[in-house]
Amino acid sequence: MSSGARRAALLLEGVTKRFPSPGTGGPVRTVLDGVDLEVRQGTCTAVLGPSGGGKTTLLRIVAGLETPDAGRIRLAGGEVNGPGVFVPPERRRVGFVFQDYALFPHLTARENAAFGVPGPTGRTRAREALRLVGLEDVGGHRPHELSGGEQQRVALARALAPQPALVLLDEPFSNLDAALRAGVREEVARILSRLDMTAVLVTHDREEAFLLADRVVLLLGGRVVRAGAPEDLARDPGSRAAARFLGETNLLPAESDGKRAVSEIGPVELLAPWTGGAPPTGRVEVLLPVDGLLVEPFAEERPGPSAAPPLAKLVRAAFHGAFQLLEARLPSGRILKVRSPARELWQGLLSPGQSVRIRPAGPAPAYPRGDPDAD
């Protein structure tokens, strides 16, 4: 993972793409706004962003299926997009797994997999690729005879058979139903890591990005607003807008002195911003992930010290098996969401109406309030 020595398999600098707004001839919409991205050899990067946020366009630009309006792209060291440079997709050696798979419906699975490798080697490579994805038995089947998960794996085999320098996956699991998705996802992750394949995956699903990628790039409003390891993003999304998109978190108003912020649930120790420097001071919002809060039932006979945070009342307690998803109302009326592990084989579960105390499990990031730039 943290192999800083590995060289970049893909490098984007200032990639910009504008489209005329729907209702042709209308004003121009900037879909990608100076995107910088570096993908190291043998790693998996997830580009995470809302639907319609330009993620697919980014992948299509990398594959050469769209041309950027500005910016440079280097693939395996060679420039493929730049001033006066354009390498067409058929000469980029990039594998692409399309969202709808785009399998050739008139060709068998084996013929699909062999399409990218002309000549007699094609058959061998196709067989290897299908074996890799565990589908050597259905090589003679046409796409419509395969299940959704099998089609997905044929698409992967087809992309991998020409031994590309890089494989791009466009929302690869979104067309699978939930029951199938988890299994196929793990299978794909296993195959990619076994081949030490460099991969870029785009998704709008936070869980998918965190699960599959070594590095997650958050694309909001056509810009990369945050990049880092999944756990870094979970701890500090970087801005209120990013936190809201990622979800599973609470933003609570607080007053910061640069080290600690005082909020409704008491003092919160502040984390240094990921961009460096000191935490903001003054009116801020602290980010409290649903997993980053500790909840204790309040016991009458054990009054806390005067500095103890005020009480909250549970309004909801949803049982999820491994945890309870709680909603607690603070004295101000604000609702905090907390994911509370179900301990001791579901003894001592919390229930609505109960009074609880809530405190942060560790230091939290804070973002300035009312700063339009951070939003």
Next chain:
Amino acid sequence: MSRDPTIPPRPGPRLLRGAGLVVGAVCLLPLLYLAVRAVAGGGLAEVLLRERSLGVAGRTFLLAGAVAAASAGLGLPLAWLTSRTDLPARRFLTGLLALPLAVPSYVAGFAAATALGPRGLLYRLLEPVTGWERLPEIYGFPGAFLVLASLNYPYVFLAARARFARLDGSLPDAARVLGAGRWRRFSRVTLPLMGGALLSGSLLAALYTLSDFGAVSLMRYETFTWAIYNAYRGSLDRHTAAGLALLLVLAALLVLALARRFERAHAPAAFGSARARPLRPHRLGRWRWPAVFGCLLVLAPALLLPVSVCLFWLFQAPAGAGVGLASALLRTGLASGTAAAVTVALAIPVAFLAVRFPSRGSAALKVAVHIGFGLPGLVVGLSLVYFSVQLAPFVYQTLGLLIFAYALHALPQAVAPLEGTLAPISPRIDDAARTLGAGWIRRHLAITLPLLRPGLAAGAALVFLTCVKELPATLMLAPTGFRTLATTVWNAAENVELGRAAAASLLLLFSSGVVLVAVLRASGPLPARSG
């Protein structure tokens, strides 16, 4: 097929757009030229001022309205019988009931005129028994109506069947639970949902009545088409012909536009659930066999009569009646086959632009192409005669011009199945082939062409079928001495060479029947009527 909202519609490659522009211009040119001729030559004004024109228009609309009403009256019950009941041999009867579409109107007209005329075959059969002087007149409205209604009802029949097939079975059930009786369920639920199909089907029947030349000319009923032909033929009075033709085109395009409008109203996607529950078939009980007999009765004037009458005349035919038929068959095949290939080639850019690159330009192109549906073959022929005589005399009376006319006339029929084939193919397939290293030629040879083959084949078959039957444009444009089966039938019927007309008719029926069955097997769309 999910479309990334960040990838907007785009105008398409320049080569494709250029091809589309050429095809669109070619489609509109004859019509515009006709309009200019009719207005500038004074033909339109002259026609509008003549008292006789009123009679022609009145007869045309009377006939079209009567045929539309009869088509609805026949088509809806037949559709209900074949799709909602336990009628015996439903599949077979369905195919049989669609078959009149393959019968040229001049063949049915010839058969009806010689069999049901005042002293026709029927008279000869009945005369010894009844001693009647003569049968009632068949020429004029009754004959034209009988022939065209019996040939055109399948437009309503097939449209209504398609609607019945998609009708969600839980809708009538919902009405039933809400306390609606049998009649109320039909009148308040089923019929309104069928309304669009019924109207658009009837309007199509009216459209093909407006543009029919074969039946009305043989039945001596002066509607627009026959009046135009006579004006053109008799006096070389081209201004009058152009004026009448422009009026006819305007009427036909109006009917076509209305038909398209109603086709979309209450389109099947707009009602019922995605997983429609199939309807329980109604039990006909003791009405089963009478219903079968009713279906066969409808088929009598369109199928039974032409085949039996033609066979009768064939056996009575003098020696030499079949001279030249083999070469007529060959010429028909040659002209129609070439036209099918040309038309399908022209349809490719239209379908690609419409499906892959939707924009205002491609929408306009579609309209330009679909105007061809509303252009009677006679008008296409007439405008191309004018056009070639005035501006391109070197193509006048060449086979090329005839094939061009066929292509113009039949282009919409080649576009529709191609669009149908193209639409479900993911546009990413071409992208996938590119990322796998395939160049332009390999992509189109290995991917695009094989995928489009069913649509290309269905389109070519439909065009071929239309051209084989086409009569008026062929009469006007075919090189001197170039007789097709269609013109042979018509000329022989006009000259009362009954055996020759019968032989050519049977040859024509047989060959187009074979093609139609092939098309229906591939479950293609409706073929257009011509002749």
